[in-house]
Amino acid sequence: MREIYYEQIKAAVKQCVLKANLELPEDIEAALRVAWAGEDSERARGLLQIMLDNAEMARQQRMAICQDTGLVAVTISIGQDVHIVGGDINEAVNAGIREGYQEGWFRKSVVTDPLERVNSGDNTPAVIHYELAAGDHFIITVLPKGAGSENMGQLTMLKPAQGWEGVRDFVVKVVKEAGGNACPPVIVGVGIGGNMEMASYLAKKALLRPINRRHNKPRLAQLEQELLKMVNRLGLGPQGLGGATTALAVNIESYPTHIACLPVAVSLGCHATRRSSCEL
Ligand code: SF4
Structure with a gap:
């Protein structure tokens, strides 16, 4: 023992x-840089630059x-x-x-x-x-x-027949309804399956996976990419003020479920999604 x-x-x-609280994860900072380079709008680029400068200042000056x-x-x-x-x-x-x-x-x-x-x-x-x-x-x-993004999370119990289309429509609806409140560009954590509490847990757990790493099941990895494109087509952009980057990534986690259930939960992480891990 x-x-x-x-x-x-x-x-x-x-x-x-x-x-x-002091160091934005490297994968998120890298994704913000990629987003900056991909934006045509001056306003969107300006906002992304502020987010990058903010992360740098927090790290240098040891401020949240x-x-x-x-x-x-x-x-x-x-x-x-x-x-x-x-x-x-x-x-x-x-x-x-x-x-x-x-x-x-x-x-x-x-x-x-x-x-x-x-x-x-x-x-x-x-x-x-x-x-x-x-x-x-x-x-x-x-x-x-933070509460801005946490308050925008949602859970639904779909009918199994709604399948992937139901999941897709729900995720896009949640991001759209969140608008600027979740401080986009967001990271979209999606939990599919299990029961009510498991789906919510999976959605939160999905936010812990580095956003440059796709799901190890090819089907779910493909769905993550598909959903990211759909969410970004909403055009909410940085801080909800317009642009090509509404989300930096969609991470999905799934679990077996009941024959009559299809729970889906979405947890949104803001552009300042903070996580840290250590092993003893
Ligand atoms: S950046 Fe994140 S933690 Fe900060 S106010 Fe926005 S949602 Fe809340």
């Missing part, structure tokens, strides 16, 4: 949230990429041969977020109760997902997600 300590987890989460430093979704992929020592794993994750958000001077954006709405004061608790599998690995991935 491999032992992993509370303090190791706390330190790793702290470093992850600092990195995520965006003022909305989000509610942190944490995914922990853990091997069943791992034993956590020295404290509660959830506490360790939240302690790391608390310290990271304090040190980085990041905005505290979490309320303790969705209706009473009192700020927790330290950006905890996180939303934590565990993926348990064989082995002794321990991989932490953080996704601090």
